[in-house]
Amino acid sequence: MSAWATEDLANALPAANEATSTAPTRTPQEHGWAEKQNYNYAVYNKSNKEIADQRAASKQTALGGDTDHVAIRESASELPDSQLAGDAVGGLQPGDWSSNAAVYEWQEEFGDVGPRFPELEQQLFGSEFHVKMGLDFKNIAEISVYQEGVVRIQPVLSFAEAGLHPVMLDNIKLAGYRVPTPIQAYTMPAVHQGYDLVACAQTGSGKTAAFLIPILSKLMGKAKKLAAPRPNPATFIPGVSQAVRAEPLLLIVCPTRELATQIFDETRRFCYRTMLRPCCIYGGSPIPEQLNQLAKGCDVLIATPGRLCDFIDRPHILSLNRLRYMVIDEADEMVGADWDQELKKIMSGGATFNKAARDLANHHLAMDHCKIRVGRAGSTHKNIKQDIVWVESSQKKKALIDLLMSLPPARTMIFVNSKRGCDEVDDYLFNLNMPCTSIHSDRTQREREDSIRSFRTARCPILIATPVAARGLDIANVVHVINYDLPSNSHGGIEEYMHRIGRTGRIGNHGLATSFYNERDSDLGEMLVKTLLETNQEIPDFLTDLIPEGFVPGQGDVSTLKFEMDSDDEAEAGGDTSADAAGGGAWGATTGATGGGDAWGANTGATGGDAWGATSGGGWGA
Ligand SMILES: Nc1ncnc2c1ncn2[C@@H]1O[C@H](COP(=O)(O)OP(=O)(O)OP(=O)(O)O)[C@@H](O)[C@H]1O
Numbered sequence: 176m177s178a179w180a181t182e183d184l185a186n187a188l189p190a191a192n193e194a195t196s197t198a199p200t201r202t203p204q205e206h207g208w209a210e211k212q213n214y215n216y217a218v219y220n221k222s223n224k225e226i227a228d229q230r231a232a233s234k235q236t237a238l239g240g241d242t243d244h245v246a247i248r249e250s251a252s253e254l255p256d257s258q259l260a261g262d263a264v265g266g267l268q269p270g271d272w273s274s275n276a277a278v279y280e281w282q283e284e285f286g287d288v289g290p291r292f293p294e295l296e297q298q299l300f301g302s303e304f305h306v307k308m309g310l311d312f313k314n315i316a317e318i319s320v321y322q323e324g325v326v327r328i329q330p331v332l333s334f335a336e337a338g339l340h341p342v343m344l345d346n347i348k349l350a351g352y353r354v355p356t357p358i359q360a361y362t363m364p365a366v367h368q369g370y371d372l373v374a375c376a377q378t379g380s381g382k383t384a385a386f387l388i389p390i391l392s393k394l395m396g397k398a399k400k401l402a403a404p405r406p407n408p409a410t411f412i413p414g415v416s417q418a419v420r421a422e423p424l425l426l427i428v429c430p431t432r433e434l435a436t437q438i439f440d441e442t443r444r445f446c447y448r449t450m451l452r453p454c455c456i457y458g459g460s461p462i463p464e465q466l467n468q469l470a471k472g473c474d475v476l477i478a479t480p481g482r483l484c485d486f487i488d489r490p491h492i493l494s495l496n497r498l499r500y501m502v503i504d505e506a507d508e509m510v511g512a513d514w515d516q517e518l519k520k521i522m523s524g525g526a527t528f529n530k531a532a533r534d535l536a537n538h539h540l541a542m543d544h545c546k547i548r549v550g551r552a553g554s555t556h557k558n559i560k561q562d563i564v565w566v567e568s569s570q571k572k573k574a575l576i577d578l579l580m581s582l583p584p585a586r587t588m589i590f591v592n593s594k595r596g597c598d599e600v601d602d603y604l605f606n607l608n609m610p611c612t613s614i615h616s617d618r619t620q621r622e623r624e625d626s627i628r629s630f631r632t633a634r635c636p637i638l639i640a641t642p643v644a645a646r647g648l649d650i651a652n653v654v655h656v657i658n659y660d661l662p663s664n665s666h667g668g669i670e671e672y673m674h675r676i677g678r679t680g681r682i683g684n685h686g687l688a689t690s691f692y693n694e695r696d697s698d699l700g701e702m703l704v705k706t707l708l709e710t711n712q713e714i715p716d717f718l719t720d721l722i723p724e725g726f727v728p729g730q731g732d733v734s735t736l737k738f739e740m741d742s743d744d745e746a747e748a749g750g751d752t753s754a755d756a757a758g759g760g761a762w763g764a765t766t767g768a769t770g771g772g773d774a775w776g777a778n779t780g781a782t783g784g785d786a787w788g789a790t791s792g793g794g795w796g797a
Pocket residue numbers: 305306307308351352353354355356359376377378379380381382383384525526646647648649677678681682
């Protein structure tokens with residue numbers, strides 16, 4: 176099945192608050208929804224030994240060629256062909272662990288730049304499941320960029336002028352990126368000049384590439400000198416060949432398994448045709464599988480904290496001695512996890528950046544680190560239409576099916592606050608023949624990976640999720656996000672709301688976010704109204720009382736709205752913030768901002784002085 180097309184569907188979506196009164200008179204399939212799919216226990220519940228035996232058997236029967244691919248097809252052979260074709264994402268088939276996804280395997284004889292491999296290139300860059308840039312960059316590029324602290328960075332207007340390695344420029348082209356997003360316009364020169372960095376921007380504005388592109392590009396120039404020795408991939412046999420110790424140059428830590436595998440996917444793309452070998456380690460999947468990957472060499476390690484600690488405790492397997500860069504993704508989420516002692520060097524914050532995370536940055540980063548913030552921390556953007564609908568708790572299920580059946584079928588994420596609620600809503604929709612799947616933290620890792628994969632491929636275009644899936648998930652053509660339960664303040668409040676709705680309307684695309692609201696959500700009401708006002712959304716009648724006194728929707732000055740998450744630095748610095756240079760002229764914005772000109776006043780002259788691949792001073796592992 177092909178991916179759902181965002182633009183047509185987004186244009187076809189009516190205002191959701193008109194939708195709940197429509198009773199379903201047709202089946203979901205008559206309405207255009209895909210057939211529902213059962214979870215395939217036969218494939219997913221195989222033991223590791225069964226999979227290994229199957230792979231060994233298929234290796235024997237394979238007539239030359241790529242034996243791993245034969246094994247992959249074999250392991251999925253119990254699925255119908257149509258399902259197989261639809262489920263291949265980046266070369267992975269059902270039952271494969273995401274950490275085993277194909278990476279570019281460098282060989283000594285390649286010289287400086289590796290040759291192209293069309294099949295791998297297709298897997299990495301050719302997928303219809305990658306998020307494609309939408310048409311409305313303007314609404315992202317218009318957002319003001321703020322720099323805090325002593326260092327001022329001049330943004331670049333294009334990738335070409337960012338001083339990137341030629342292979343990185345090629346990979347950026349293959350990925351289809353034409354111009355840097357505002358956050359990328361600043362992070363590229365900042366990393367190039369060797370600064371530690373705290374970066375923060377709206378959901379879906381390219382933060383992952385904002386740290387990957389400049390860091391990997393710097394490492395590419397020096398990989399041969401810096402990287403640890405590794406075995407020849409052509410002759411390496413897991414468990415038989417001599418394993419090497421993984422000694423990454425770049426470590427990326429993030430809070431969830433789904434995010435880790437997604438960053439791994441993006442890293443695989445940007446490392447294409449270079450000797451930088453990425454690996455991904457995360458909880459819930461078999462350690463031996465991940466050990467086999469590390470044993471082939473690892474220059475970029477993407478990890479969730481628990482599994483990383485496990486491996487750090489085994490110094491013969493993983494050493495951080497060579498580390499040059501460290502990135503903490505979703506840093507505000509990470510600070511709760513007792514990790515502050517280990518977190519150093521570069522920090523790329525999440526779309527919200529709370530005080531605890533900022534304190535952590537102040538504690539660990541070099542004194543002259545840069546802080547770059549695109550828009551208000553925790554703000555959303557105009558490309559997401561936000562509808563709030565009054566629904567009593569007892570009516571939510573009915574309202575949900577009515578809503579789904581009143582809109583054109585579209586890839587939809589439904590958020591609930593509890594695992595039990597997630598199971599219940601999944602059962603309810605599934606029993607009504609809706610093509611849904613679900614994810615929460617009590618599911619096995621195989622179930623989690625299957626669920627994300629089948630949502631990504633639109634085999635199950637409806638995903639019901641607890642907040643475990645809220646952060647960072649980047650799935651093409653998620654047109655509609657439904658907050659079945661709004662996140663009360665004890666469930667992350669307005670920050671969580673913003674992360675959830677940010678699964679749609681990514682990178683210039685449009686999306687709809689519908690939230691069910693009733694008196695139980697009143698603790699969120701005030702912040703919700705301000706968030707709606709900020710992007711000029713419609714305020715429903717039952718929330719108009721909460722509009723700040725004197726503020727006229729659509730006309731009021733949104734900068735007067737007070738948000739709890741506003742930067743403490745701004746307040747503390749007493750207006751030291753330099754703002755309003757969008758750096759995004761190349762995105763087609765006519766902001767009137769100078770975008771990289773003289774607006775910044777004098778450059779600091781603190782270039783950091785680093786040549787390619789050199790670490791900036793005083794940091795972790797330096
Ligand atoms: N310059 C660019 N041009 C086109 N697409 C881009 C560009 N930069 C990033 N993207 C794509 O935009 C999508 C969103 O990027 P990413 O997931 O990094 O967003 P994010 O800011 O981290 O969002 P979140 O806060 O939700 O995690 C990705 O699919 C990425 O490949």
